Amino acid sequence: GAVVSQHPSRVICKSGTSVKIECRSLDFQATTMFWYRQFPKQSLMLMATSNEGSKATYEQGVEKDKFLINHASLTLSTLTVTSAHPEDSSFYICSAYTLTVANTQYFGPGTRLTVL
Amino acid sequence: DAKTTQPPSMDCAEGRAANLPCNHSTISGNEYVYWYRQIHSQGPQYIIHGLKNNETNEMASLIITEDRKSSTLILPHATLRDTAVYYCIVRVAGRGSGYALNFGKGTSLLVTP
Secondary structure, X not given: OOOEEEEOOEEEEOOOOOEEEEEEEOOOOOOEEEEEEEOOOOOOEEEEEEXXXXXXXXXXXXXXXXXXXXXXXXXXXXXXXXXXXXXXOEEEEEEEEEOOOOOEXXXXXXXXXXXX | OOOOEOOXXXXXXXXXXXXXXXXXXXXXXXXXXXXXXXXXXXXXXXEEEEOOOOEEOOOOEEEEOOOOOEEEEEEOOOOHHHOEEEEEEEEEOOOOOOOOOOOOOOEEEEEEO
C-alpha cells in the first residue's frame, strides 16, 4: 500500500512553454500533498504544501504564479511550471501524506524536467 | 523538529550488515525517528520509523539508544541495490498532514561487490 505515481517521468520542453506534472495517490486518499524540487547533488527542497480543495501554501522564494498547484481531489495534485526557463530544469518530486500507513509521507518517482 | 547529524558517506561490502548512525541529541519526548532512502534519480522511499523501542520490518532494523539521542539503521544483508542516500529525519508525533519532511544531507551508502 501507499503508492504514489507521477506523470510524466521525464519531459523536455522549449523555453517559454508550460509543463504540467501530475501526482496521484493510487491506493489511499491524501488530504495533503507536497511538492519538492531537487537540483543535482543537493537534497530535496520543499516548494509548496497542497491541501485538497484549498489554495497551496508556498515556501519563501517560490513564485506562486510560476508554479501553479491544483489539488482538485483526494488522489490528484498537479504542478504546472508556467513559462519555463532553463533555470527551472530540475527533478520535481511529489509526496502524499497518509495517516493510515506509518503516519507519514510517501513519494512519487519524480519528474525530470529539462528546459532548453 | 530536532536536528540530525549523519556521516556524509559510508561503504559496505555486499552481504554484510550496513549500520548507519544518526545523532539527534536534541530530540524531544514526542518526536519520532524516521528513515528514508533515495536511490539515484528516484523519489525517496520510506524505510522504518520508531519512537523509543527498537523496530524491525522486512527492509531494516532501527535501534534507538535508551536516552534517544542517537539511533542506528541496520540493513542486515546489504545488496548492491541498497546503494542510496539514507536520510534520518526527526519529526513530532502527530505532525502529519500539515508538515513537510526536512531532508538534510543524509549518508551516501555505497555497497561494493
